Amino acid sequence: MQELIRKLLAELDEDPNREGLLDTPKRVEKALKFLTSGYRADIDSVLNNALFTVDYSEMVIVKDIDFYSLCEHHLLPFFGKCHIAYIPTTKVIGLSKIPRLVDVFSRRLQVQERLTNEIADTISEKIAPLGVAVVIEATHLCMSMRGVEKQNSFAVTSAMLGAFRNNARTRMEFLELIKLRGAVPGPRDWAMATEACVEQD
């Protein structure tokens, strides 16, 4: 990878042998490996020993989880907050593991819509809850830094499964708790997230 980064620097009309850039290939490789470490993470070991059987059927909410990801169209960062809720049937996930789950999927090349769905689907698959809701609010540097439609550099996406999809009151309770009621598309649009990053650009 380091040789590729040296070539990239030269293609950008830089001098890879300039003092300040000498160690850059090594640093970029290390940074990129960390930022894509989600490909090499195993969900089951992340959740290892953290699925608990409980007699609890109220909504579990973890909000304001910070995440950083890379848009797969431009390899530029998009980042923001992820809010997750679910209603357990027999199992819950240890609370500290939920941000780790977000890391596994955000540390990959992503689009915001898929990131949102992958988190929801994984929770659904692992603990079979009555419902799962995931809302992600993010700023896309590929839009804002390049000056493309600045007003769209912020996007909100959501995935609503089970009770959160079928029951408007449950969904509203969640959106009320994360204070996003007005910013999220209406019930019929749950599947169609905002176009976050326009791949044609």
Ligand SMILES: [Zn+2]
């Ligand atoms: Zn992009």
